[in-house]
Amino acid sequence: MLSLLPHLLTLATAVAGEIFHNVTVFEPPSEWVSHNTSYARTVLLEHGRRHLEDPVLLSTWSFWPPEGPYLPIYRSINGGRSWSDYSRVYFTHRNYTGGNIWQPFLYELPQRVGEYPQGTILASGNAIPEDASSTNIELYASLDRGFSWEFVSVVATGGPPNTTNGATPVWEPFISMYKDILTVYYSDQRDPLHGQKLAHQSTQDLIHWGPIINDAADANYTLRPGMTTIAQLGNGKYILSYELANSQETDYAVHYRIADSPLEFDRARPHLLRSQDGTIPSACPYTVWTPIGGPHGTIVLSDGTHTEVFINRENGDPRAWLKVPTDHGVAYSRSLTVLPDPNIILFFNGGRYNESETAVTAGEWIVPRHI
Numbered sequence: 001m002l003s004l005l006p007h008l009l010t011l012a013t014a015v016a017g018e019i020f021h022n023v024t025v026f027e028p029p030s031e032w033v034s035h036n037t038s039y040a041r042t043v044l045l046e047h048g049r050r051h052l053e054d055p056v057l058l059s060t061w062s063f064w065p066p067e068g069p070y071l072p073i074y075r076s077i078n079g080g081r082s083w084s085d086y087s088r089v090y091f092t093h094r095n096y097t098g099g100n101i102w103q104p105f106l107y108e109l110p111q112r113v114g115e116y117p118q119g120t121i122l123a124s125g126n127a128i129p130e131d132a133s134s135t136n137i138e139l140y141a142s143l144d145r146g147f148s149w150e151f152v153s154v155v156a157t158g159g160p161p162n163t164t165n166g167a168t169p170v171w172e173p174f175i176s177m178y179k180d181i182l183t184v185y186y187s188d189q190r191d192p193l194h195g196q197k198l199a200h201q202s203t204q205d206l207i208h209w210g211p212i213i214n215d216a217a218d219a220n221y222t223l224r225p226g227m228t229t230i231a232q233l234g235n236g237k238y239i240l241s242y243e244l245a246n247s248q249e250t251d252y253a254v255h256y257r258i259a260d261s262p263l264e265f266d267r268a269r270p271h272l273l274r275s276q277d278g279t280i281p282s283a284c285p286y287t288v289w290t291p292i293g294g295p296h297g298t299i300v301l302s303d304g305t306h307t308e309v310f311i312n313r314e315n316g317d318p319r320a321w322l323k324v325p326t327d328h329g330v331a332y333s334r335s336l337t338v339l340p341d342p343n344i345i346l347f348f349n350g351g352r353y354n355e356s357e358t359a360v361t362a363g364e365w366i367v368p369r370h371i
């Protein structure tokens with residue numbers, strides 16, 4: 001590890017002068033009725049990537065295109081510095097004409113799953129039909145690096161999109177693999193014991209989905225854990241971060257759990273995230289880990305309230321969170337991607353939740369070596 005440091009320092013110095021901020025990925029054209037975007041996501045394509053090649057990324061977000069609904073796929077072949085319109089994921093399984101697709105997620109298969117080879121790109125999202133009668137987490141796949149898409153399976157369906165406890169929707173898919181199991185994590189209001197809980201379902205072929213397993217289900221019915229993201233730490237453990245709506249400390253207070261297996265968060269102890277300066281981040285956390293920044297690397301967590309990020313260099317020790325500045329604007333579910341140079345994190349911003357004029361922007365951030 002130590003012998004790598006001079007090399008990494010050189011890299012960090014090399015890029016420091018030329019990192020980019022706030023490049024516009026997409027703005028709804030003026031003639032569109034709706035000018036808002038939200039919940040932007042990227043995936044770094046790792047399969048077949050050659051060392052020192054500019055990273056290729058795909059991105060998506062939710063919006064209201066006049067000819068929609070579909071998920072836009074934009075592609076960057078220079079590490080996120082510029083983007084172009086590449087393809088569209090139409091949710092063809094049901095008739096969603098007049099409806100919408102919310103909360104998208106993209107994932108590249110690191111290994112074969114069923115009939116789908118390594119390097120297959122998956123797209124998920126929460127499709128809402130025109131009459132808003134249901135929520136539908138569906139899975140689509142691209143066998144040609146994001147250029148064309150096909151329906152794979154339905155992961156979970158729920159009642160109308162309604163965030164009041166007692167309603168029965170599902171929300172916010174997040175995809176990850178562990179060993180040879182692919183898992184879709186989501187928020188679930190269908191369990192009468194919990195206003196909302198976090199749960200997952202796993203598959204070994206992308207078609208057949210296993211039982212609903214809880215990840216965070218509070219004994220207090222009122223509390224609403226939501227918006228799963230998961231990252232693996234340098235010590236091999238996994239961190240689940242989530243918001244807790246109706247929480248006492250501050251609404252949507254960010255919480256997290258750490259477990260040996262990403263399939264067993266339900267038994268892990270929940271921690272409130274409070275940084276050393278007393279700040280409790282709020283809403284839609286997105287968490288990644290990078291090996292940069294000390295023997296345990298750095299957990300980087302973005303929330304939906306602060307321009308800053310919250311970092312932890314002690315494997316998630318609750319006493320070790322620091323709030324550190326970034327040059328990036330706040331967004332609803334601002335997403336983070338660790339680039340092949342792990343000194344750099346790509347921030348992807350789809351705009352604030354409640355604003356009617358928003359754009360999708362991307363920018364880099366250098367992981368601080370010393371605080």
Ligand SMILES: *[C@@H]1O[C@H](CO)[C@@H](O)[C@H](O)[C@H]1NC(C)=O
Pocket residue numbers: 095096097098130
């Ligand atoms: C799909 O739904 C739209 C809007 O509800 C409707 O106008 C259209 O006829 C439907 N198309 C089919 C093929 O059922």
Ligand SMILES: *[C@@H]1O[C@H](CO)[C@@H](O)[C@H](O)[C@H]1NC(C)=O
Pocket residue numbers: 162163164165166167
């Ligand atoms: C949302 O769900 C709550 C709880 O079931 C229900 O009382 C309310 O009528 C629903 N809202 C709408 C707009 O349907």
Ligand SMILES: *[C@@H]1O[C@H](CO)[C@@H](O)[C@H](O)[C@H]1NC(C)=O
Pocket residue numbers: 220221222223246247248
């Ligand atoms: C459950 O959570 C709500 C909202 O934070 C709180 O008002 C209530 O006191 C909690 N109930 C119990 C039994 O802790």
Ligand SMILES: *[C@@H]1O[C@H](CO)[C@@H](O)[C@H](O)[C@H]1NC(C)=O
Pocket residue numbers: 021022327328329330
């Ligand atoms: C990027 O945009 C945000 C507002 O969305 C602004 O606060 C920030 O200063 C900008 N960063 C730079 C480096 O210009």
Ligand SMILES: *[C@@H]1O[C@H](CO)[C@@H](O)[C@H](O)[C@H]1NC(C)=O
Pocket residue numbers: 352354355
């Ligand atoms: C959106 O929400 C943020 C955070 O709650 C608030 O500061 C801001 O004023 C809101 N903006 C609008 C246009 O309502």
Ligand SMILES: *[C@@H]1O[C@H](CO)[C@@H](O)[C@H](O)[C@H]1NC(C)=O
Pocket residue numbers: 033034035036064353354355356357
């Ligand atoms: C975004 O646009 C859609 C469609 O026009 C609209 O229903 C929604 O209220 C808009 N959201 C905001 C925050 O303006």
